[in-house]
Amino acid sequence: MTEKTILAIDDSRTIRQLVSQTLVDAGFDVTTAVDGEDGVSTFQNTRFDAVITDINMPKLDGFGVIAAIRGGEANRKVPILVLTTENSNDFKEKARNLGATGWIVKPFEDRQLVDILKLVTGAEKG
Amino acid sequence: MTDDDTTDRGNIIEFVSLSAGGQGFCVEITSIREIRRWSQVTALPFSEDSVLGVMNLRGAVIPIVDLAGRLGLGTTEIGSRNIVVVVAIGSRIMGLLVDSVSEILSVNSETIRPNPTLRRDGGTSHVTGLLPVEDVMLRVLDLSALFANEGEEAA
């Protein structure tokens, strides 16, 4: 099976490392981006099977990322998961209205993250 | 190097035989790093008599111990003919001053006899076995036991 490709956007180095280690261990091909702007430009250059994004980020926040991807040309129906500590309904509502596919509240469990990613990318269950 | 190895059936063990303090010993080859000629050492203050000092081994500072002294067999007279056997004991490297090193022996572990003095005298517990070679008898040295508390003593 071709490795599923994930774009993980987070300004926290720890979270980037955490997410990418977890997903790489699970057999995903992970690319990271350090803020929203970096994420969107990376997204435009490459085709990903799913995007995980933080909300609070410099330059362009997670809402901006969702809007940019959904409003863009290429691969705009990619599943976008929001990974954030924000747990308020307003935030979720806003993200969903912009087109987020799902919402994961930090801290997440490795297994959960992997399972969700497998589901949304259609990767084999492991 | 300990009982476990020597009781294994039909194991071939390689030893280096050496003499110190007038007695014949053998040390398992796996703990020996190299064999060097004696060279001048730098004395260490407050060390026990058998610790002759430290030597520069390619940038590492290693202590040199008179094996005879350590075994309580008197003091080795130091001359240019002496040999230093560099051994690894755990993570530590040290040099043992001996009179001579003779040969490498491949022996079947079954030929090693137990040291009958072991139970009576704890002081010789570093001799774990006796190895008859032709007409002589070599003492199988357990260096870990011999230098078990070296680090603490030095401190």
Added chain:
Amino acid sequence: MSNDSLRETFFAECEELVEHLTEGLDALASGEWDSETIHAIFRAVHSIKGASGAFGYSDLVTFTHAYETVLDLIRSDALDITPEILRLITRASDALAVLVDTTRQEGAASLDPVRDLIAELDSTAKAVSADAPPEPDFVFAPVTLLPIEVPGDADDTPAGADAAADAGLVISFKPLASFYVNGHEPQRFLGALAELGDLSVRCDSQSVPPLDAFDFDGAYLTWHLRLLGVADADAVNDIFAFAAGLCDLEIRPVGAGEDLTDWSVAPPAAEPDTPADTLPGPDISPAVTPSPNVSAAPVPAASPAPATEKSPPAPRGANKAANPIQTTLRVDPERVDRLINSVGELIINHAVISQKLESCGVGNDSEIMAALDDYRYLAREIQEGVMSIRAQPVKTLFQRMGRVVREAADATGKPVNFISEGETTEIDKTILERLADPLTHMLRNSVDHGLESAEKRRAAGKPELGKVRLTAAHRSGNVVIEVADDGAGLDRERILAKALDKGLVLPDAKLTEAEIDNLLFAPGFSTADSITNLSGRGVGMDVVKTTIASLGGKVGISSVHGQGSTFTISLPLTLAVLDGMVIGVGEETMVLPLASVVETVRPNRSDIHEIGSGERVLSVRGAYVPVVDLAKTFGMHSAGSLKRDRSYVLLDAGGASIAVAVDSIQDQRQVVIKSLEGNYGAVNGIAAATILGDGKIALIIDSEALVELVSPRRKNRPLIELEA
């Protein structure tokens, strides 16, 4: 995955974030800020909270949550940055830094010291958002709201499934266009449902329009589902939680006696939910084609289409490797240490070659010597480069010290302006880490003892705001750190009185100002009665001095009455090499750390006085300094008789002076430090070893330990006699 390395990343990142936070707050305080400053401050705290949660550091999460809530209100302009608020968030930043530090060192931190602060943050936030609808409580436990319930293993049937064996749900599920826009795919939901129970699927494609009227972004399919063995609609609702509002969903229990196999006939249909750019033509089979009366569970497994219809991913190697912002390289410090060691060998090796060539009679002007000079130059360059890997700017330490000063100012009620300079000055990481304690003590001292109260300052015609200045600079191969205050200066009369009281000086001793000042560093000087709750804590300036000395450094003091005091710490750039004085002791060569050498003297015979049998003192400018015979102390053969004229090296260490009798003084040079402990063990009086140019080993003397070694004999000797 290595959790340790991840944890390391986390704390390194926290350190940076605290740094950003401090910078942001400094900007706020100085008035030079914009909205991005506020955002950056918020993000710093927010990121710490996010990552703390990942490691289960619940106390950090609790604190950052309270902190972040206040920052969020500032960010959204609901809260103005008044001086009180600025103080509050600055204190919170200080507390956060301590919490992070404690967590790093101890694996957890207690919230007890910050309870009041949290309460204050909470009440500040509440006062503003009193009218606002309550936010859901922040839940620490890993909580996940999923678009799709994540099923467990295949045999992980939900509880109650057995009881519900006869039950079932009839579900009608019609995705809206927005469902597809948000990246959802019906199959995923069907797959998740299939994990709950026995699922049958029928797709109603009656509303799919003819191709010419087909809107690629439209939604035309309705899924009729029967889920047997599941009685609880909640589980199904959970699965659809994130698609709420994006689809029409009807769930009803299976009616009694309902014929579950009777599907109304409907032709299989293509589904339009594949991405528009890869939409198959009309003759291509649909991804999922459930036939009537066929249980299609699990659906995604029966659907290879998503995997095959996608264009292969574009090559991404370069993109993946190059992280545009990652400018630092994380290296295991052991590797650097090994490199430092090897470079040390290289330099020794140079010395060996050069000495051998000289002994062969090769002249200094020969070509080979010139080439060897290049060798030395290159080796030094590599050494400097390698050393610089271990070097770190003092900035983080200084920021921490800023917090110490603010704390001290709060505790004493003295207004203090903390100024730090030279934050970019770099110093060996290990030295840096070990400087925190002595600097903390010195700064607390400066605020507590150095600065006068506001009233006294006013009376003395000084501004009420006291100054404490912390500076770092490179000076001739050393790092010099100064702690200066503009207080009253040392009260020498009090110091002297106290020293007399403690028996540290003789009543009739005549001391210079510098000698009195140095009494501060004498062991036993700062004891109970000088301990305030602030600078006390059982540590005296003697400990400061000992710590600095153990780093190969020196500390000095200068003070001007009415104008303030300055403590000066001078440190080597690295711990891997040492500036040493090479001496001959008996037949051996040894090295004295230059940091503790005061001077070398070749005294007249009349300056040496025998005391009883064997003990001698050296008279230096009126003071009597005990003579230590190194060869004798270390039990080595002395080359010459004691009566012979010898050189003496005055050492100042551990608060005492001694005159070390040596047979020869060879030269001063940098030596590479080699530990004795790896292969041997610690030796009393010896700090380490080094390898000389001829390949021989020379022992490096531990000045402190040497003084300690010879001191019991002169336990009651008044200290001041020892001050050279």
